[in-house]
Structures are given as C-alpha cells and as structure tokens.
Amino acid sequence: xxxxxxxxxxxxxxxxxxxxxxxxxxxxxxxxxxxxxxxxxxxxxxxxxxxxxxxxxxxxxxxxxxxxxxxxxxxxxxxxxxxxxxxxxxxxxxxxxxxxxxxxxxxxxxxxxxxxxxxxxxxxxxxxxxxxxxxxxxxxxxxxxxxxxxxxxxxxxxxxxxxxxxxxxxxxxxxxxxxxxxxxxxxxxxxxxxxxxxxxxxxxxxxxxxxxxxxxxxxxxxxxxxxxxxxxxxxxxxxxxxxxxxx
Numbered sequence: 001x002x003x004x005x006x007x008x009x010x011x012x013x014x015x016x017x018x019x020x021x022x023x024x025x026x027x028x029x030x031x032x033x034x035x036x037x038x039x040x041x042x043x044x045x046x047x048x049x050x051x052x053x054x055x056x057x058x059x060x061x062x063x064x065x066x067x068x069x070x071x072x073x074x075x076x077x078x079x080x081x082x083x084x085x086x087x088x089x090x091x092x093x094x095x096x097x098x099x100x101x102x103x104x105x106x107x108x109x110x111x112x113x114x115x116x117x118x119x120x121x122x123x124x125x126x127x128x129x130x131x132x133x134x135x136x137x138x139x140x141x142x143x144x145x146x147x148x149x150x151x152x153x154x155x156x157x158x159x160x161x162x163x164x165x166x167x168x169x170x171x172x173x174x175x176x177x178x179x180x181x182x183x184x185x186x187x188x189x190x191x192x193x194x195x196x197x198x199x200x201x202x203x204x205x206x207x208x209x210x211x212x213x214x215x216x217x218x219x220x221x222x223x224x225x226x227x228x229x230x231x232x233x234x235x236x237x238x239x240x241x242x243x244x245x246x247x
Contacts, residue, residue, distance in 0.1 A: 002026075005059060005066035005074075007040060008033065017041040020051065020070060022059050035059075040073055046117055051077050061086075081106060 002025040007018040018040045023033035037059070038051035056079045060066070066074060074080050085099035 003034065003059065003062070003064040005037075005056070005064050005070045007067065007069055015043060017043065020056075020073065022064060025065070038073075040069075045121055046114065049073055049077060051079070053077065053079060053082075057082055078103065078107060078110065 003022055004025040005022055008021050009016055009018055011017045019036050020038035021033040022035040037055045041048040060083050085103055088094055089096050089099050
C-alpha cells in the first residue's frame with residue numbers, strides 16, 4: 001500500500017491550522033488516515049510545528065512520500081538530514097557517532113537561528129508597540145489642546161465684561177459727585193444764612209400779642225355796654241310794675 005505524508009486542515013475560517021498525518025494515497029482529503037504524527041500552525045511567526053520525530057523518520061524509511069509542504073516541514077525539523085546521515089552510516093562513509101555529532105551541530109545552529117528570529121520578532125513587536133503608544137500620546141495631546149482651547153473660548157464668551165474697563169467710569173462719577181456735594185454745601189450755607197434773617201423778623205410778629213391787651217380791654221367795655229343795655233330793660237320793667245301796683 002502506497003502511503004503519503006500530508007496535511008489535513010482544521011481550525012476555523014480565516015484561521016486554519018493543520019494536522020500532519022500518514023494516510024493512504026488513495027484516501028480522500030478528509031477521509032480516514034493511518035496515523036497523526038504532528039501539527040502545523042502557520043498563523044504564528046515563525047510557524048509553530050509539533051512533530052513526532054521518530055515516527056516521521058520511520059515512515060520516511062518505510063517509503064512514505066511527503067507532499068511539498070510536509071517535506072519543507074520535515075527539512076526544518078531535521079528529519080530529512082537524519083535520514084541522510086543514517087544512509088551514510090549504512091554505506092560506511094562514517095560511523096554512527098560521527099553522524100550524531102554532525103546532527104547535533106546542525107541542531108545547535110538551527111536553534112540559534114530560530115532564537116535570533118524570535119528575538120528579532122520580539123524587538124519588532126516592542127518597536128511597533130512603542131510607536132503605537134507614541135502615536136496615541138500625540139493624539140491624546142492634540143485632543144487635550146483642542147478641548148482646552150474650546151473650553152477657553154467658551155469661558156471667554158460666557159465671562160462678564162472686564163472690571164478694568166469700568167474703573168474709569170467710576171472715577172468720573174466720583175468726580176461728578178464732588179461738584180454736587182459742593183453745590184449742596186452752598187445751598188445749605190445759603191439756607192443757614194437765611195435762617196437768621198427769619199429769626200430777626202420773628203420779633204416783628206411777636207408785637208401782635210402787645211395789641212391783644214387793647215383788644216382784651218375793649219372786650220370788657222363791650223361787655224359793660226351789654227350789661228347796661230340788659231339792666232335798662234329790667235329797670236324799665238320794674239318801674240312799670242311799680243306803676244301798676246297803686247292802681
């Protein structure tokens with residue numbers, strides 16, 4: 001039976017990952033498979049690969065044919081190199097210890113290269129993060145300046161008229177008030193001067209009570225005249241009564 005090493009898709013839309021399987025070359029794409037020997041996730045950088053090294057080497061030695069993508073994966077993991085070295089041992093080109101030594105040297109260089117790639121990616125991520133933060137700070141700064149300017153304009157629009165402009169007007173009113181006070185003082189002085197004149201004229205009015213005694217003196221004379229008039233009729237009446245009595 002011809003076997004094949006290939007990928008089988010998993011994951012969701014726009015985010016696929018793959019299983020590395022051993023399947024019959026005549027089986028459908030999503031059909032049954034013989035064995036799963038690893039996985040491959042191309043969504044990370046570098047791509048994440050998990051592989052059962054010994055089983056992959058076994059299937060290669062038994063004649064399984066990998067697809068192009070799986071071949072690249074096996075090359076990256078050193079499976080193809082290991083197969084080549086074991087072939088050299090069988091041919092007697094070098095012994096197994098030398099093959100293992102060469103494989104370990106390649107593995108160390110590969111790990112260093114992988115670490116450099118990871119460090120470079122981390123540095124790039126930090127640079128991108130810093131650039132993003134700087135851009136965000138600039139945006140926040142610009143936004144704060146715009147808000148501060150807008151707030152200042154609103155405060156200027158809602159603020160009352162400056163007090164400094166009203167001070168000259170207040171000084172003018174004070175200056176105007178001083179002449180008014182002087183005019184009031186002049187009027188008060190004039191009134192104070194007129195008051196003694198009225199006080200001096202007041203004794204003339206007080207002479208009227210001097211005449212009132214004469215009026216009072218005349219009043220008793222009038223009363224006496226009235227009394228005489230009243231007494232005269234009484235006397236006449238008494239005389240008439242006296243005359244009537246002899247009869």
